[in-house]
Amino acid sequence: MSASVVAERAVVVGAGLAGLRGAEALRRAGFTGSLTLVGAEAHRPYDRPPLSKHVLTGAVAADATTLPSFLPLEAEWRLGTAVTGLDRRNGRVRLADGSSLAFDRLLIATGTRARAWPNPHEGRLAGVHSIRSREDATALRTALAAGPRRVLVIGGGFIGCEMASACRTLGIPVTLVEPSTAPLARVLGTHMGDVIGALHTARGVEMRCGTEVEWLEDDGRGRVVRAHLSGGDRIEADLVVVALGAVRNTEWLAGSGLSADAGGLDCDADGYALDTEGRVDARVAAAGDVARFPHPLYDGRRVALEHWSHAVAQAEHAGRLLADRKACSHYAAVPTFWSTQHGINIKSVGLTEGADGLVIAQGSPKEGRFLAVYGREGRCIAALSVDCARWLPAYAAQVAARAPFPPIHGAIDQPEHRPVLPPGFS
Ligand SMILES: Cc1cc2nc3c(=O)[nH]c(=O)nc-3n(C[C@H](O)[C@H](O)[C@H](O)COP(=O)(O)OP(=O)(O)OC[C@H]3O[C@@H](n4cnc5c(N)ncnc54)[C@H](O)[C@@H]3O)c2cc1C
Structure with a gap:
């Protein structure tokens, strides 16, 4: 030294x-x-x-x-x-x-x-929350424990989906509003987004996709009571979680x-x-x-x-x-992510952006246990596992190697037909 x-x-x-x-x-x-x-x-x-x-x-x-x-x-x-x-x-x-x-x-x-609700007055109403810090989570936990009549989650990204899942675990009615046609569509595309959306619906989350919350109404005493959607519908909710990304x-x-x-x-x-x-x-x-x-x-x-x-x-x-300025080369780690929703383990490797193809490589969405691979211009760029993480490292290696897409043939548990599907990115 x-x-x-x-x-x-x-x-x-x-x-x-x-x-x-x-x-x-x-x-x-x-x-x-x-x-x-x-x-x-x-x-x-x-x-x-x-x-x-x-x-x-x-x-x-x-x-x-x-x-x-x-x-x-x-x-x-x-x-x-x-x-x-x-x-x-x-x-x-x-x-x-x-x-x-x-x-x-x-x-x-x-x-x-956390990205704030665009209307600061509405964002400050009692009953309107977001999740980033310990304090946010403590406040939300307290609000959930008080037994709200209905929770409204604004935004169907990972945090919004996890929030909806927590509500169902607690037996609380919850509605999730997402402007895209499916939750997680921005990161996973609409095909996989629809699959995840169906998992939520089956567990009692009311999914309202393809619509937006326009404004939040209070009870005249500063507490949120309902949300007004772009199509004119209203959702009665005494707890609102803003999950609009970061x-x-x-x-x-x-x-x-x-x-x-x-x-x-x-x-x-x-x-x-x-x-x-x-x-x-x-x-x-x-x-x-x-x-x-x-x-x-x-x-x-x-x-x-x-x-x-x-x-x-x-x-x-x-x-x-x-x-040590001389000791390092480029940072090139393969991105990985996980989420847990309704007890289902969701994991991904790589980045899906720009994907032009998707195959179910193992398992089946119908069974709720599968592994999907995303491709772009004939190369594997990302993989997603839903309650099927065991094989993910093999696909991570394929993503890291920019292996040809569709990937690995002859894997166990592989569907007979593996059509290349449109991933559904606009
Ligand atoms: C609710 C939640 C759930 C998540 N779940 C998952 C998951 O399941 N899987 C997954 O892969 N990732 C998940 N993530 C993402 C993961 O937690 C983040 O990627 C990770 O925390 C990033 O770490 P960081 O240190 O870069 O940023 P942070 O964790 O945001 O830490 C940054 C720190 O810098 C402080 N800071 C900001 N500005 C200043 C300043 N000007 N001066 C001094 N300090 C400052 C902040 O207060 C903060 O403490 C989740 C994130 C959240 C919020």
């Missing part, structure tokens, strides 16, 4: 999953300088996936989600204090409490926040000269931050939900992922990168 490395100062902005794993990777790679993690939330890093699953049903307490540390970090924690600005010229970040921190290496891991936390980078917007902070293929001229700042790396980077598996298309395992892998990469 050189003397200059020992004397250096590393700052991690964002004390979530990526911030924690990135800080650990820095240490593991031999960084012995000072290390400070700054987090806007008052908590040590915690795990978000249980917040829309087991915390809502009461199986896990929200404060039991603290992430384990895998090594002593010997770090200073500045929690409950947001970073408000980045001065790259002087190598400092400014904090909301008026103080500032000098850095030689900076890891940006500020993640995302916005990246990049506002604090305004004026820093880095290339960042609501879609993420731009990075090069290694993970270094790019400035607005496209130049690398080799003191600054980014990881997790906030980072937008060119993925080599997808022809260098810039992607920003919101996947737990990606946050871990990219943070570990970024920590190594910041510890």
